[in-house]
Amino acid sequence: MFICIKHGDNQQFLANIHCSVLLLMHYLRAKVGLERTDPIDLCEENGTLKLLFLVKFPEDSASKFLTPRVVYYVCKVERGVPGTKHEHGYRAFHPVFNNPPTDLLDSLRNQCDFLEKSRLKMLKSQDGKKPPTMESLLSSMAGQVVAQGKSTGKSGASLSSGLDEEGIPRKTTAAAKARLEASRRDKHR
Structure with a gap:
């Protein structure tokens, strides 16, 4: 051929x-x-x-x-x-x-x-269809869990849902936790 x-x-x-x-x-x-x-x-x-x-x-x-x-x-x-x-x-x-x-x-x-x-x-x-970054997903999820815990008055509810006491997923790396903490501090200023 x-x-x-x-x-x-x-x-x-x-x-x-x-x-x-x-x-x-x-x-x-x-x-x-x-x-x-x-x-x-x-x-x-x-x-x-x-x-x-x-x-x-x-x-x-x-x-x-x-x-x-x-x-x-x-x-x-x-x-x-x-x-x-x-x-x-x-x-x-x-x-x-x-x-x-x-x-x-x-x-x-x-x-x-x-x-x-x-x-x-x-x-x-x-x-227009960019997927959200992992950091934005984690911070929004942490914000929702913290807000939910405050509204129900239960701080231990997040522990049973796979989140630590700060509302961060348990398997999150230390670097991601540090970034989330920094973003929270910036929000409260």
């Missing part, structure tokens, strides 16, 4: 897709003269990206994602500048092919825009 890879100045070669995605990507980088760390992908002649650089399990067979006897172009994936807030963003897909057709470039540009918008939308939806 082979595919045809076009690159450079109308150069082409065959690649066997009966291997892992990772192995195929390493082979393609070596054949077209790219660095081992350059993120790449393949696109069909109409510009449809295969998104192999996003494959969750790179040990999966490349034949799951690619069709035998089809012509593909190698594309470099341009991400944001490392160390900036846009480092994981999608900036562009550049075909490693001299004088690519404009419809291919337009298709790659549209897909890049769509991927970036989807990435930002996913990040935005995750912002």
Whole structure:
């Protein structure tokens, strides 16, 4: 099961897709003269990206994602500048092919825009759903138990519920207890 890879100045070669995605990507980088760390992908002649650089399990067979006897172009994936807030963003897909057709470039540009918008939308939806930290859970739980003990007048009730006399879970580390005590002192000031 082979595919045809076009690159450079109308150069082409065959690649066997009966291997892992990772192995195929390493082979393609070596054949077209790219660095081992350059993120790449393949696109069909109409510009449809295969998104192999996003494959969750790179040990999966490349034949799951690619069709035998089809012509593909190698594309470099341009991400944001490392160390900036846009480092994981999608900036562009550049075909490693001299004088690519404009419809291919337009298709790659549209897909890049769509991927970036989807990435930002996913990040935005995750912002509102951040799970509470362990410290905030412990302090709110301790505050509720202490308030409950004061309202019922029972200080020993917390002992039977798995909490110590201060309203802190018994298995809490000494460092967590110290942080909780400090936050309580700050609240009472």
